[in-house]
Amino acid sequence: MITIENLEKAYDDTDPPTSVLKGISFTIDKGEFISIIGPSGSGKSTLLNLLSFFDRPTGGTYLFNGRETSTLSDNELAAIRNKEIGFVFQSFNLLSRATVYENVEMPLLYSSSIPEKDRRAHIEKAVASVGLTEKLNVEAAKLSGGQKQRVAIARALVNNPNTIFADEPTGNLDSVSGAQVMEILETLNKEGHTVILVTHETKTAEFADRILKIMDGQLESDTPVKHKRTTKEEFIK
Ligand code: ADP
Ligand code: MG
Numbered sequence: 001m002i003t004i005e006n007l008e009k010a011y012d013d014t015d016p017p018t019s020v021l022k023g024i025s026f027t028i029d030k031g032e033f034i035s036i037i038g039p040s041g042s043g044k045s046t047l048l049n050l051l052s053f054f055d056r057p058t059g060g061t062y063l064f065n066g067r068e069t070s071t072l073s074d075n076e077l078a079a080i081r082n083k084e085i086g087f088v089f090q091s092f093n094l095l096s097r098a099t100v101y102e103n104v105e106m107p108l109l110y111s112s113s114i115p116e117k118d119r120r121a122h123i124e125k126a127v128a129s130v131g132l133t134e135k136l137n138v139e140a141a142k143l144s145g146g147q148k149q150r151v152a153i154a155r156a157l158v159n160n161p162n163t164i165f166a167d168e169p170t171g172n173l174d175s176v177s178g179a180q181v182m183e184i185l186e187t188l189n190k191e192g193h194t195v196i197l198v199t200h201e202t203k204t205a206e207f208a209d210r211i212l213k214i215m216d217g218q219l220e221s222d223t224p225v226k227h228k229r230t231t232k233e234e235f236i237k
Contacts, residue, residue, distance in 0.1 A: 008059030035205035038214035086156025088166035096141035126154040146177025
């Protein structure tokens, strides 16, 4: 589903340019649950931003669902992003003055694939799947951090994307809220979504089936998680 080969990224807003990803190759199959780990500054967010079409690589190839993406226009990439990808940020990125409903509705305003008359049902379903039905008409500013991140997950889900990316989704949360978020991502994966998560915490990473470790812009290891997954209880301990 995702194949990258010798992927490179250099930021040219510095002189000399900052080479961040130095030729990374791997394949992720449909339905996998992947953690990308590595120390701060190793290039994890850069990699996730390339995989989710926020940014373009400066070298190498990226095949998404069998399509070579380098020749696609910005509009074509935006269309793939909107239909096939949901993204969850560390800092939630909600509109704080808007309600839960309005925040989750946001991606639908840019999408023609769901007819207007069906939108409410999609929004309510996404909000229910993160357990926040009773907060539907509450302003985002009035929610706890954990609730905000669950709203952000509902927003990522509302277009029913096949792939969900999350960059340090538990980074701003206490351990109980973090465990709830990880449980939701785990459930979404069991329901068939591909989940690709960035974290610098081993315990969070071990919710996944496979861990890709990035060091200094290169893939250091690609390891299946053999033992039982981290459970919510172990996470909180
Ligand atoms: P991580 O998420 O693993 O902490 P990042 O991908 O955010 O790492 O950053 C990797 C390196 O790229 C860092 O040295 C960072 O300073 C640099 N970097 C990130 N974004 C930019 C940018 N827009 N311009 C220049 N350098 C950047
Ligand atoms: Mg980062």
